[in-house]
Amino acid sequence: MRKIRILLWPAAVAAFFVPSIVYGADHLVISQIQITGGPGKTTEDFVEIKNPTETDIDLNGKRLVKRTKTGTTDTLIKSWTSATIIKAHSYYLWANSSYAGIAMPPDVATTGTLAEDNGIALREGQNDVGVIIDSVAWGEAANIFVESAPFATNPAANQSLERIADTDNNFMDFTLQSISHPRNSFYVDTEMPAQPSPAVTKTPSSTPEVGSEATVELSEIMANPRGSDQGNEWIEFYNPGHSAVDLSGWILDDDMIQNSPSKNSFVIPGPAPVAPGNYLAIKIPKGRFSLNNSGSESVYVFDSAKVLNQSLHYQGPAKDGYAYALSESRLWQWTETSTPDKKNIIAAEIIYAKTIAISEIVPNPDGDDEEGEFIELYNFGADAVDLTDWSLSDKTRKYIISDDEVLDTEIPSGGYFLVYRDTSGISLNNTGEEKISLFDPTGTLVDSVTFTAKDNESFARTSDDKYEWTPVITPGATNSFAEMQNGKKTVLSEPKTENTAVESIQLDEVRQLPLETLIKSSGIVSAPPGIFDPGVFYLQGSGIRITLESELPMQLRLGDEVEFEGYLRQAYRELQIRVENLSSLKVIDTDNQVSVHSIKTAEVGEDFEGYLVQISGSITDNQGNAFFVDDGSGTARVLILETSGVEKPELFKKGERVTVTGIVSQYNDNYRVLPRFQSDLHLESKEEIAGIQSLPRTGSEFWLILATVAGICYIYWVNFQLNPRKEI
Numbered sequence: 001m002r003k004i005r006i007l008l009w010p011a012a013v014a015a016f017f018v019p020s021i022v023y024g025a026d027h028l029v030i031s032q033i034q035i036t037g038g039p040g041k042t043t044e045d046f047v048e049i050k051n052p053t054e055t056d057i058d059l060n061g062k063r064l065v066k067r068t069k070t071g072t073t074d075t076l077i078k079s080w081t082s083a084t085i086i087k088a089h090s091y092y093l094w095a096n097s098s099y100a101g102i103a104m105p106p107d108v109a110t111t112g113t114l115a116e117d118n119g120i121a122l123r124e125g126q127n128d129v130g131v132i133i134d135s136v137a138w139g140e141a142a143n144i145f146v147e148s149a150p151f152a153t154n155p156a157a158n159q160s161l162e163r164i165a166d167t168d169n170n171f172m173d174f175t176l177q178s179i180s181h182p183r184n185s186f187y188v189d190t191e192m193p194a195q196p197s198p199a200v201t202k203t204p205s206s207t208p209e210v211g212s213e214a215t216v217e218l219s220e221i222m223a224n225p226r227g228s229d230q231g232n233e234w235i236e237f238y239n240p241g242h243s244a245v246d247l248s249g250w251i252l253d254d255d256m257i258q259n260s261p262s263k264n265s266f267v268i269p270g271p272a273p274v275a276p277g278n279y280l281a282i283k284i285p286k287g288r289f290s291l292n293n294s295g296s297e298s299v300y301v302f303d304s305a306k307v308l309n310q311s312l313h314y315q316g317p318a319k320d321g322y323a324y325a326l327s328e329s330r331l332w333q334w335t336e337t338s339t340p341d342k343k344n345i346i347a348a349e350i351i352y353a354k355t356i357a358i359s360e361i362v363p364n365p366d367g368d369d370e371e372g373e374f375i376e377l378y379n380f381g382a383d384a385v386d387l388t389d390w391s392l393s394d395k396t397r398k399y400i401i402s403d404d405e406v407l408d409t410e411i412p413s414g415g416y417f418l419v420y421r422d423t424s425g426i427s428l429n430n431t432g433e434e435k436i437s438l439f440d441p442t443g444t445l446v447d448s449v450t451f452t453a454k455d456n457e458s459f460a461r462t463s464d465d466k467y468e469w470t471p472v473i474t475p476g477a478t479n480s481f482a483e484m485q486n487g488k489k490t491v492l493s494e495p496k497t498e499n500t501a502v503e504s505i506q507l508d509e510v511r512q513l514p515l516e517t518l519i520k521s522s523g524i525v526s527a528p529p530g531i532f533d534p535g536v537f538y539l540q541g542s543g544i545r546i547t548l549e550s551e552l553p554m555q556l557r558l559g560d561e562v563e564f565e566g567y568l569r570q571a572y573r574e575l576q577i578r579v580e581n582l583s584s585l586k587v588i589d590t591d592n593q594v595s596v597h598s599i600k601t602a603e604v605g606e607d608f609e610g611y612l613v614q615i616s617g618s619i620t621d622n623q624g625n626a627f628f629v630d631d632g633s634g635t636a637r638v639l640i641l642e643t644s645g646v647e648k649p650e651l652f653k654k655g656e657r658v659t660v661t662g663i664v665s666q667y668n669d670n671y672r673v674l675p676r677f678q679s680d681l682h683l684e685s686k687e688e689i690a691g692i693q694s695l696p697r698t699g700s701e702f703w704l705i706l707a708t709v710a711g712i713c714y715i716y717w718v719n720f721q722l723n724p725r726k727e728i
Helices: 010-014 507-512 686-690 699-722
Strands: 017-019 029-034 046-051 062-067 075-079 090-096 108-110 119-124 131-137 160-163 174-177 217-222 234-238 251-253 279-283 296-302 308-315 323-326 332-335 356-362 374-379 384-386 391-393 398-400 416-420 433-439 445-452 458-461 467-470 482-485 488-491 518-527 536-539 544-548 561-571 574-579 586-589 612-623 626-630 635-639 657-667 670-674 681-683
Touching (some): 217 308, 356 445, 507 518, 544 561, 635 657
Antiparallel strands (some): 046 090, 217 234, 356 374, 518 536
């Protein structure tokens, strides 16, 4: 089966490396924006302005303004009323006045703020009417500052939007940097206008004369060579000018201190000539700085006078054996073919598949949302697709699918790919409108779905590419829908016979029946509604979960015996009975004793799914609201759901012996014990562990001991009466 490979395209590449790019603009541009430092730091905002032209530009008479999502008037951030020069190829930095920890001091600070779904503009003249020099908008902004389309994602804490082009399209011109790096007026880039790379010629053997206007530019980087990195990393330069350049004495570094090289920098030894149209790769020797393969990294180039000449910034991971190279179209791209000292070779473009769709979304499942929420993708194409570097996002978070986190990122033809909340970190809204978007690695929108959540239902794609809510949740399987009958949803299944009579069946026989069987049965409530979810309760005995179409008009209590009718179904691979007709649910007895099955920790699994059990053993690990118990037979997971109101005792520490009572529940391939009440958790005392019992206070043992003591006292009394002491 043919595998669709990754396209090396500018928007995808920019997520890894964002260089100081020549925009080719003839005006000031907004080059970088940060809108938050995180919770409690929402005013840690900055806007970076760049002068990409060959001449100095004065900010006098200009102003920086913003508009809210659908705002129709400007809000002033900063206006300049006196001469304020931005030199050619230099930056100017505004920041909120409360941003004390900014990495580079701002040139000016005011109390203005930025937020999600905003737009900003640099105007010449007054608010609302002045000429817009440049503008950018993000998130779901829908104001006049949007250039063609807003950048789709709101940057999160300490992330920034950084310009990579100037085509008057915010979506295409910016990339999301995972770590912002503001630049002020002291930070200068030396850049030349974009031009195609000339043909390669051999470097002359003699050292050429250096021209007065000579320049070089970063051309290719090998950050993660195959084999050992030390001594094998290299940085390549290209000379696009008309005069030769000698790089002797120039300095390379991955860090700088106050715009100067650090102690780990590397001084290029001489001679190091680069003739016009030629390339020169400089190896970084052992003992100097090394380039990061993951996380954020920068490359700084200083001339022989220790003046910063140019820089490159990237966010890992850097792929093993891949070079990062500047193409003839002035775009930085990954390439499998490294070409030190030669013209760069960029892999041919490979078009990404358009056959991946968002198939199913479960925003508010039964039980714990963090465990149960998922987004399902479906491949309706004829070829398998590798989803590495594809991304999903809502309004606040973006998740990039990575083979570092997922064992198999390939989705086969006709196959499904599940992304759970505990992996993606995307928390789906339970109230209000929510939007989920799917992007390929180039940042191109492939699919999006907008919805308002429903309890314990999935928003699923139909065969005619529409979306409907269905109570049948089918992770990794074909979507199943419901039809309306008598004003209520009924799951579509095999046609039922005219005879609607339902035969009663014992609970212990239920698991032998096929799914979607309509059954009638009864059982004793072992976990009432409201403990795990208002619409969920469990029955004792062979144990099974009962889910309800809507909230009960009556209250069920522990020990109530109930009779019901419902359909046999599965959710997250746990068997359950769905009661759609609440009138069929009746209490036929009360105050029954609830039986508990004592089992070994290794037996928490399929055989006891839905049972009320009790396990004892030592705590082997603690993880948030979960802990693990082992009695020597194997480890069992105990999960405390927030809805139960149970709190994990502080004394429940690793090594302590505990007894836990709860319901065995299945979640996909995992089983866990769910405590119902605080009394279901018991820490065994040292005396109990050692088998030493204190004097009993009640029961037959107490009266036996009391009678024995009384008998001994009586014998002593009789003996005293028969043998009184003689007086002396």
